[in-house]
Structure formats: C-alpha cells, structure tokens
Amino acid sequence: MVDLRTEFLGIKSPNPFWLASAPPTDRETNVVRALKAGWGGVVWKTLGEDPHIINVNGARYGAIHGPDRRLLGFNNIELITDRPLDINLQEIKKVKRDWPDRAIVVSLMVPCEESNWKNILARVEETEADGIELNFGCPHGMSERGMGSAVGQVPEYIEMVARWCKAHTRMPVIVKLTPNITDIRYPARAARKGGADAVSLINTISSIMGVDLDRMAPSPHVDGKGTHGGYCGPAVKPIALCMVAEIARDRETSGLPISAIGGITTWRDAAEFIAMGAGTVQVCTAAMTYGFKIIDEMISGLKTWMLAKGYETIEDFRGRAVGNVTDWQYLNLNYVVKARIDQDLCIKCGRCHIVCEDTSHQAIATVVNGKRQFVVKDEECVGCNLCVEVCPVEDCITLVPLTEGVDPRTGEPIRSGYANWTTHPNNPMRVAAAE
Amino acid sequence: MSRTTDFPRSPAEGIAAGRLPPEAYAEAFADLHPPLTRHEALVEADRCYFCYEAPCQKACPTSIDIPLFIRQITAENDIGAAETILRANIFGGMCARVCPTETLCEEACVREYAEGKAVKIGLLQRHATDALMATGRQPFTRAPATGRHVAVVGAGPAGLSCAHRLAMLGHLVTVYEAKTKPGGLNEFGIAAYKTPENFAQREVDFILSIGGIEIKFGQELGRDIDLAGLRRQNDAVFLGLGLAGVNKLGLDGAPSGVADAVEYIAELRQAPDLSRLPVGRRVVVVGGGMTAIDAAVQSKLLGAEEVTIVYRGAPDQMKASEYEQELAQTTGVLIRHRATPKALNGADGRLTGITFERTRDTGGRPERTGETFTLDADMVLTAIGQKLVADAFGGIEVLALDGGRIAVDTERRTSLSGVWAGGDCVAGGSDLTVSAVEDGKQAALSIDRALGMAKAA
Incomplete structure (x- = not known):
C-alpha cells in the first residue's frame, strides 16, 4: 500500500505536491480551487507591506515554445501580491480553517529591518498558517528595491534575516533561494547558520525571452521596453536538480530539509527531486500551463511507480540518489563503454554518424557491405553518449560496458578495479593510490 | 479527402451539361490537398x-x-x-x-x-x-549575357525548365509552342482539382519572370518550323515535344460519344465554366494509367451518374498509382479489371454501350477469353496510351529512337549534334512532371558546357 502523506518540518500534507508561491496562489479563489483539485498544500503568494505594490498593466509573461506550441520555458515579471495585507491575511486564515489537513505556508518579503520582519511575522502567526517561506529569490522588480534576490545574493543577509525570523516566530522558517548566484551552497549554508528549518529552491532565473526583431526590443514588451524576468518551467529543471543535489550532499548543509522547485511537470520530475533529497516539491509553471488538474496525473503516476518499486512512503526512496552524485575527480576511469547500434531498431537516418563525424570522434561507419548501415567503430568510440542522445529512436543506441580484453581505441587492457583522477599518472596533483 | 461530391445530379440521358447545381462545381473541383496552415x-x-x-x-x-x-x-x-x-x-x-x-x-x-x-x-x-x-519575386538572376541563343521546342515542364536554367546561365532562349498557351500537360493534362486557381499559368509567369525567354505560340514543329532551320539559326536546340499522338481503340464504327481522354481533359481544363461542359450520364473510361483516372474522376465530379474504368490487365499492372486508384474509388468510380473493348454499340449514330471481352493473366499481354459483357454508356473516353509523333522532326532518319521515343544519353543529348531532348518524348523516362523538369535542367547544363567548350575552342 502506497501512502503519499508527507511531514515536512512538522507540516503535514496528504501528498508532497505543493503549489509554489506564485500567481496560482495569489488569492483564496485560486487556492481553494487547487485544494479541491487535490494539491497537498500551497505556499501563498508573497505578502509584503502596505501600501501594496502594483503590477504593470502590460504583458507579465513570456514563453519559449516547441513546434507544437509545447511550452518549454516560461518567464514572468509579476511582482509580489498586489492586494492589501489585511485581505490576504483574512483569506489565509479562512482557508487554513477550512482545509486543516493541507499545508498552508506563507511567503514573505519585507525590507531588511528587524522590526519590519517582526511586525509581519506577528500578523501571519494569527492566521494559524503552518509556516513561512522567506522570498529571497525573486530576481525582477523587487530586487531593484533591495529585496528578493538582492537579499538572496548576500549570504550574510540571509543568515541575519533567518535569525530574526527564528527569534520572532514559532512557525517553521523556510528560506527560498535564488539561483542567480555562483555557488548555491553559500546561501544554503547561511540559511542553516541563521537557524532556518529548511530551504526551498530554485526561484526563477534572470532571463530575457527573446528579441522582437521588428521592434528591436525584448519580447514580450511593455510599451516598447522590456526588462528581465524570472525563467522557469521544464527548461530549468536540470539547473534546479543540480542545485538541490549540491545542497543535499554538502557537508555543511547535508540533512537540511529541502522543498524542491524548478520545472516539475510530471510525477517523474517530482520523484527525481525526492530521490535527490527533497521532502516536498513545489509546482507553478505546469499548473499555469495546464491548470490544477495535473495533480491527478502526478499523484497517480507517483503511486504507480512506488507500488512497482515496493516503496510505501516517499521516505523509502527520498535521498537515495544523493550518494551517487560525486565530483568529476572521483568518477571511475576504468569504466569503458562503447556505443552499440541495434540494427533492428535503426531507421537509418544517419544522424549518429554525421554528429560523430563532424563534432566528435569519427566513430560511426555509414556503409557496410555496400549497404547504408550505421555501425560503431570500437577503435574510435570514446563512449561519449552523443549518438545515443541524437538518435530519434529510443533504445536504438546504447552504451555497453567492456568487462574484459583490451579497449581497441587505447590498446589498454580493461581493468576491473576502480581508479579515478586523483591517482592518475597524468595528474600532477595525484595522491598515492590507496593500498 | 475534404471535397464533397455528393450533390444532386441531373439524370438527363445522353451527354449533357449542368448536371450539378451551378454552385456545386467550385466545391467539387476544389483543391485536392488544401495547403497546410x-x-x-x-x-x-x-x-x-x-x-x-x-x-x-x-x-x-x-x-x-x-x-x-x-x-x-x-x-x-x-x-x-x-x-x-x-x-x-x-x-x-x-x-x-x-x-x-x-x-x-x-x-x-x-x-x-x-x-x-x-x-x-x-x-x-x-x-x-x-x-x-x-x-511575386523571382529569386534567380541571369548570368552576364553569353551571346548564345538556344531554341526550345515545347513550352511544357521539360522545355520551360530547360529555358529557365539556360536563362540563369546567361543564354537567350526562344521557345516554340504549338498551342496558344504555355504549360504543356501542366496546363492541359493535369486534373483540375490538383492545380486550381490557374496555378499552372501563374507558375509559368513566375518562371518567365527571370527574363531572356521569348515564347512563340502557334509554332508546331514539322508544320511551322523545322529542325534543320532551328539548328541553323541557333547555337543549340532542345526538344520537349511531349507525346502528341494518342492510341486509338481500333474498333469499327464511330458513334458520337466516343472521345479521347487527353482531349477531353484538355477541354475541361480550358473550360471557362464547368457547368457548361457536357458529360455523359454513364461514362466508361478505357485504360489503366493516370490519364484514365483523371478522366474518370473528373467525369464523376462533373456529375456523371455512373463512371467505370475498364482495364485490360490485373490490378497490379495498372500504371496509375495505388493512391490514384484509391482516389478514383473514393470518388465513386468503379474500376473493373481484365477486360478489353470488343465493340462500340450505337443507335441512330449515338453511343448506347460498349462491349468488352474478358481477359486472363498470362504473365505478359493479357489473353482474350471469348467471354463478353456489355456496359451501358453514353460516353466512352479512351486513355490507352500516347505516342511520339516522330514525323515532326523527320523520323528515325533524323534522330535515333528507342522504343518509339527519342534516344538520349545521360546528358539528354540526342543522336544529332547540337540537339538535346527531354520529358515524355525521350526514351527511358517515367512520364512524370518531375522527370521532365530534371531532363530540362540537365540538358540546359549540358548545353551550357557544350557552348562553353565551343567558345573556348
């Protein structure tokens, strides 16, 4: 029996799927629709101080599409809530009262003064919300005013504000991180040092979606001018996964609870983030693309997969992939693979050949016995995986490890043991191999 | 297929125009494959x-x-x-x-x-x-004038393809066309629903917009012009003659109502108003190629009640592609195989039916069995093949032939120096528009090389 119930910092939700702090969680109407649809929780769209901010009256969103208008990447310049604080707080209180089994977390952003944070925390506590998320991630608009990613880019500020929040509220504190930084481990360490209970990431990536070549202006534009927005959606998932992995395996932040965000579109994306250590996942772009009903697929897909794997709760597989993320220097250099093309599956498009020929190692022949046929030359193949990735047929090309004999490319014997760069003779900084 | 062919039809006996409601023709003959958005x-x-x-x-x-x-x-x-x-x-x-x-x-x-x-x-x-x-833009330009002049006979796909490439290469071209309109089979032969909105003429205009190509109409080889004269007056000659002759049924009697499918299609393509083009109530088309299909489908679209294609051989011997056969069948044309015409039946000089003799497969030419059947018909269209009219250039004494068509090498050179040929009139082709275009292009490149060498010498 599969049980998707999740407990994150003591916050319970019927499943690990939360809606991220974003336009879908702006108000009671939307949030209630989401909870009715089955979402495990929401992070309410970021509250700020009155007077409330205002948004532009032009386009807030932009996108990159595939050929069939499949939305691949998304961008927004919407700011935090543009409604009065009181109204938001009243609605949050009502929703939490009506939906006690769901996670209701409130995202916050106020200027970097202790009194400002203290004041708003007291008011949020009255709503009986389950926790708070500090928005140190928003890269557009608010950052120009010294908030959002302007805070998230300075680890000392993160630590300072996290500490204030821990001092002034009993609610669990989640720090939402910006990816617009060189090394994500520094802000995560700062959050932990400040006492934060968890981090959530990634917020959006600074982006300009395109240039309108007729207007010679960014697209979309507001009256002919554009500004950078925050990039999200399926295209950013690999970046988010990398950052989650870095925090999960960093000695200083290992074990720090993570709520993962970034391009999660299907159950599989969610499972991958959970395997990388996340305790919950947050979704926005997928909901903004397809509506809240996608939660049905996510729950069903995750359950089906867990059942097949014999996992009863997400704790059974959470973090299982973290130990297999390592540094390049520790990769096994004795592991030798060669590409193999399944001739029964091959449709003879020749893409594997031309990319290998033009851009890699000239390791795929085009003609065998006078016929158009694509075959790997083991004496040239370095096992790079390029052909696998460009082949239009799934599983037609695979990488097969050599387990004995000699690598025809290098003439070196295949060694069974593990050996990495740290001990390699070509490494001027090598250390003596362990006995 | 998005076209509707299910219109009320006039049951008038014999050959009559206006079998469909006037507004139905445009839909019946609409684009077979509408463009992609x-x-x-x-x-x-x-x-x-x-x-x-x-x-x-x-x-x-x-x-x-x-x-x-x-x-x-x-x-x-x-x-x-x-x-x-x-x-x-x-x-x-x-x-x-x-x-x-x-x-x-x-x-x-x-x-x-x-x-x-x-x-x-x-x-x-x-x-x-x-x-x-x-x-409306012509993307290609003419190279600097070479001062060479080439005669092209026939303003069909082969001839105009050759002319356009020659123009690109800087040569001046005069095209001699027997008809009063350019385009060849694109204009007179292809089914209307494949090339609506006067596309064939628009395309010719587009091709000619490169300049350097003059077309002289009403100039038939062997009647108004001759090959010897063209050779004398030009640096090279390209023959894109097509197949001007048609095979006949070879049956006794000629009751009215029997027509050649090629001519009927040409008449249809040139008709300013399809509602005034007469068509039989029961039409029988004899043949198994693309022309038979085009004639049968268009007869059906014009409002004929029953249209039957009768082909002498087995289904897999038909020259019409499987796709074309299916098109005919989904339009409501019945295709009958293994029967060959035996007699045209008439009354008062008008066709009433056509009698066929069944054939059997022998591996080669179908063999007659002696068994017959008769189809009621007020219109018979014959589509049993077209042939080269070699007399136009003086016959086999002037140009070597191969299987009744002009023999050419890989560069489309004929046996006669300075004369190239391409399209349906040459041997070894596939009778496709695209092959004719390739012939014309290759001939033009060959002519250009030959003229270049002549200049260098």
Missing part, C-alpha cells in the same frame, strides 16, 4: 529528422535538398526554403501538387520505414513555394 507546417516540419545523405533527396528525380528546406521551414524561413527547392526544380510548386510522392521522396522517408507515416514532404514543399510565389 502555418502551424500545421511547423508541426509537420518538426517531424523531419534532418537525415544524413537523406534517402528522400536521393529518391527525388531533381535531387531537392529536402532536409534543408524543411529545416528552413522550422526556422520560419519559408522563402529560403522555396529557394532551396526551386534551385533544384523550378517547377517545385507544381511538383508539390502532382508528384506521386508516395512512390518517391515520401516512400524513402525514414519515418515511413520507422512508423509507416512519412513526413508530408509534398505539402511542405507546397507551403514553401506558395510563400515565395505570393511575393
């Missing part, structure tokens, strides 16, 4: 794998760089895509409409091999070429 084109183009040494390109008689033009479409560069197509095949617009792609590029498509669903190359080609033609 921009979005459809983008989605379809994305299916192309951009193959290495693409099989589709090898399968194209004109070697269009198909992966490149499709990639140009995905990058929303339809004009560039059209230039890629037209550089290899100046009739790329017509070929997109009439090529039997299912036996050429699309048959070779790796997606056909992989999943039985080729990329719709023909429709994408049309998408691109339509975009360019809508601009």
Whole structure:
C-alpha cells in the first residue's frame, strides 16, 4: 500500500505536491480551487507591506515554445501580491480553517529591518498558517528595491534575516533561494547558520525571452521596453536538480530539509527531486500551463511507480540518489563503454554518424557491405553518449560496458578495479593510490 | 479527402451539361490537398529528422535538398526554403501538387520505414513555394549575357525548365509552342482539382519572370518550323515535344460519344465554366494509367451518374498509382479489371454501350477469353496510351529512337549534334512532371558546357 502523506518540518500534507508561491496562489479563489483539485498544500503568494505594490498593466509573461506550441520555458515579471495585507491575511486564515489537513505556508518579503520582519511575522502567526517561506529569490522588480534576490545574493543577509525570523516566530522558517548566484551552497549554508528549518529552491532565473526583431526590443514588451524576468518551467529543471543535489550532499548543509522547485511537470520530475533529497516539491509553471488538474496525473503516476518499486512512503526512496552524485575527480576511469547500434531498431537516418563525424570522434561507419548501415567503430568510440542522445529512436543506441580484453581505441587492457583522477599518472596533483 | 461530391445530379440521358447545381462545381473541383496552415507546417516540419545523405533527396528525380528546406521551414524561413527547392526544380510548386510522392521522396522517408507515416514532404514543399510565389519575386538572376541563343521546342515542364536554367546561365532562349498557351500537360493534362486557381499559368509567369525567354505560340514543329532551320539559326536546340499522338481503340464504327481522354481533359481544363461542359450520364473510361483516372474522376465530379474504368490487365499492372486508384474509388468510380473493348454499340449514330471481352493473366499481354459483357454508356473516353509523333522532326532518319521515343544519353543529348531532348518524348523516362523538369535542367547544363567548350575552342 502506497501512502503519499508527507511531514515536512512538522507540516503535514496528504501528498508532497505543493503549489509554489506564485500567481496560482495569489488569492483564496485560486487556492481553494487547487485544494479541491487535490494539491497537498500551497505556499501563498508573497505578502509584503502596505501600501501594496502594483503590477504593470502590460504583458507579465513570456514563453519559449516547441513546434507544437509545447511550452518549454516560461518567464514572468509579476511582482509580489498586489492586494492589501489585511485581505490576504483574512483569506489565509479562512482557508487554513477550512482545509486543516493541507499545508498552508506563507511567503514573505519585507525590507531588511528587524522590526519590519517582526511586525509581519506577528500578523501571519494569527492566521494559524503552518509556516513561512522567506522570498529571497525573486530576481525582477523587487530586487531593484533591495529585496528578493538582492537579499538572496548576500549570504550574510540571509543568515541575519533567518535569525530574526527564528527569534520572532514559532512557525517553521523556510528560506527560498535564488539561483542567480555562483555557488548555491553559500546561501544554503547561511540559511542553516541563521537557524532556518529548511530551504526551498530554485526561484526563477534572470532571463530575457527573446528579441522582437521588428521592434528591436525584448519580447514580450511593455510599451516598447522590456526588462528581465524570472525563467522557469521544464527548461530549468536540470539547473534546479543540480542545485538541490549540491545542497543535499554538502557537508555543511547535508540533512537540511529541502522543498524542491524548478520545472516539475510530471510525477517523474517530482520523484527525481525526492530521490535527490527533497521532502516536498513545489509546482507553478505546469499548473499555469495546464491548470490544477495535473495533480491527478502526478499523484497517480507517483503511486504507480512506488507500488512497482515496493516503496510505501516517499521516505523509502527520498535521498537515495544523493550518494551517487560525486565530483568529476572521483568518477571511475576504468569504466569503458562503447556505443552499440541495434540494427533492428535503426531507421537509418544517419544522424549518429554525421554528429560523430563532424563534432566528435569519427566513430560511426555509414556503409557496410555496400549497404547504408550505421555501425560503431570500437577503435574510435570514446563512449561519449552523443549518438545515443541524437538518435530519434529510443533504445536504438546504447552504451555497453567492456568487462574484459583490451579497449581497441587505447590498446589498454580493461581493468576491473576502480581508479579515478586523483591517482592518475597524468595528474600532477595525484595522491598515492590507496593500498 | 475534404471535397464533397455528393450533390444532386441531373439524370438527363445522353451527354449533357449542368448536371450539378451551378454552385456545386467550385466545391467539387476544389483543391485536392488544401495547403497546410502555418502551424500545421511547423508541426509537420518538426517531424523531419534532418537525415544524413537523406534517402528522400536521393529518391527525388531533381535531387531537392529536402532536409534543408524543411529545416528552413522550422526556422520560419519559408522563402529560403522555396529557394532551396526551386534551385533544384523550378517547377517545385507544381511538383508539390502532382508528384506521386508516395512512390518517391515520401516512400524513402525514414519515418515511413520507422512508423509507416512519412513526413508530408509534398505539402511542405507546397507551403514553401506558395510563400515565395505570393511575393511575386523571382529569386534567380541571369548570368552576364553569353551571346548564345538556344531554341526550345515545347513550352511544357521539360522545355520551360530547360529555358529557365539556360536563362540563369546567361543564354537567350526562344521557345516554340504549338498551342496558344504555355504549360504543356501542366496546363492541359493535369486534373483540375490538383492545380486550381490557374496555378499552372501563374507558375509559368513566375518562371518567365527571370527574363531572356521569348515564347512563340502557334509554332508546331514539322508544320511551322523545322529542325534543320532551328539548328541553323541557333547555337543549340532542345526538344520537349511531349507525346502528341494518342492510341486509338481500333474498333469499327464511330458513334458520337466516343472521345479521347487527353482531349477531353484538355477541354475541361480550358473550360471557362464547368457547368457548361457536357458529360455523359454513364461514362466508361478505357485504360489503366493516370490519364484514365483523371478522366474518370473528373467525369464523376462533373456529375456523371455512373463512371467505370475498364482495364485490360490485373490490378497490379495498372500504371496509375495505388493512391490514384484509391482516389478514383473514393470518388465513386468503379474500376473493373481484365477486360478489353470488343465493340462500340450505337443507335441512330449515338453511343448506347460498349462491349468488352474478358481477359486472363498470362504473365505478359493479357489473353482474350471469348467471354463478353456489355456496359451501358453514353460516353466512352479512351486513355490507352500516347505516342511520339516522330514525323515532326523527320523520323528515325533524323534522330535515333528507342522504343518509339527519342534516344538520349545521360546528358539528354540526342543522336544529332547540337540537339538535346527531354520529358515524355525521350526514351527511358517515367512520364512524370518531375522527370521532365530534371531532363530540362540537365540538358540546359549540358548545353551550357557544350557552348562553353565551343567558345573556348
């Protein structure tokens, strides 16, 4: 029996799927629709101080599409809530009262003064919300005013504000991180040092979606001018996964609870983030693309997969992939693979050949016995995986490890043991191999 | 097929015009394959794998760089895509409409091999070429004038393809055309629903817009002009004569109502108002090629009640493609196999029916069995093959023939020095528009080389 119930910092939700702090969680109407649809929780769209901010009256969103208008990447310049604080707080209180089994977390952003944070925390506590998320991630608009990613880019500020929040509220504190930084481990360490209970990431990536070549202006534009927005959606998932992995395996932040965000579109994306250590996942772009009903697929897909794997709760597989993320220097250099093309599956498009020929190692022949046929030359193949990735047929090309004999490319014997760069003779900084 | 053919029909006996309501003709003869919308084109183009040494390109008689033009479409560069197509095949617009792609590029498509669903190359080609033609711009320019002059006989696909390429290479061209309109079979032969909206003439105008090509109409070889004279007055001659002769049934009697399918189709293509074009109530088409299909389908679309194609051999011996046969059948044409005409039946000089004798397969020519049947018919269209009229150039004494058509080498040179030939009139061809275009192009390149060498000498 599969049980998707999740407990994150003591916050319970019927499943690990939360809606991220974003336009879908702006108000009671939307949030209630989401909870009715089955979402495990929401992070309410970021509250700020009155007077409330205002948004532009032009386009807030932009996108990159595939050929069939499949939305691949998304961008927004919407700011935090543009409604009065009181109204938001009243609605949050009502929703939490009506939906006690769901996670209701409130995202916050106020200027970097202790009194400002203290004041708003007291008011949020009255709503009986389950926790708070500090928005140190928003890269557009608010950052120009010294908030959002302007805070998230300075680890000392993160630590300072996290500490204030821990001092002034009993609610669990989640720090939402910006990816617009060189090394994500520094802000995560700062959050932990400040006492934060968890981090959530990634917020959006600074982006300009395109240039309108007729207007010679960014697209979309507001009256002919554009500004950078925050990039999200399926295209950013690999970046988010990398950052989650870095925090999960960093000695200083290992074990720090993570709520993962970034391009999660299907159950599989969610499972991958959970395997990388996340305790919950947050979704926005997928909901903004397809509506809240996608939660049905996510729950069903995750359950089906867990059942097949014999996992009863997400704790059974959470973090299982973290130990297999390592540094390049520790990769096994004795592991030798060669590409193999399944001739029964091959449709003879020749893409594997031309990319290998033009851009890699000239390791795929085009003609065998006078016929158009694509075959790997083991004496040239370095096992790079390029052909696998460009082949239009799934599983037609695979990488097969050599387990004995000699690598025809290098003439070196295949060694069974593990050996990495740290001990390699070509490494001027090598250390003596362990006995 | 999106066209509707289910209109109320006039049951008038005999051959009569206006069998359909007046407003029905436009719909009946509407575009067989409507163009792709921009979005459809983008989605379809994305299916192309951009193959290495693409099989589709090898399968194209004109070697269009198909992966490149499709990639140009995905990058929303339809004009560039059209230039890629037209550089290899100046009739790329017509070929997109009439090529039997299912036996050429699309048959070779790796997606056909992989999943039985080729990329719709023909429709994408049309998408691109339509975009360019809508601009009214000729993308090619003429090289500096060479001072050489070439005569082209026949303003069909072979002749005009040759003329356009010669013009690009800087030569002056005079085209001699027996009819009063250019286009050849594109204008007079192809079914109307494959090339609506006067496309054939628009395409000819587009091709001629390069300049340097003069067409003289009403000039028939052997009647108004002769090969010897053309050779004397020009640096080279290209013959794109087509097949001007038609095979006859060879039956006794000629009751009114028997017509040649090629002529009937030409009449249909030139008719200013299809509602005034007479068609029989019961039409029998004799033959098994594309002409038979075109004649039968168009008769049906004109409102004929019963249309039957009768072919002497087995289904797999028909020259019409499987696709064309299916088109006829879904339009409501009945195809009968293994029967050959035996007698035309008439009363008062008017056709009443046609009697066939059944045949059996022998591996070679079908053999008569002696068993007969008769089909009621007030109109019989014969589509039993066309032939070269060799007398036009003086017959076999002047040009070597092969199987009744002009013999040419790989450069489309005839046996006579300074004379090239291409299209349906030459031996070894496939009787396809696209092959005629390739013939004309290759001949032009060969002529250019020959004239260059002559100059150098």
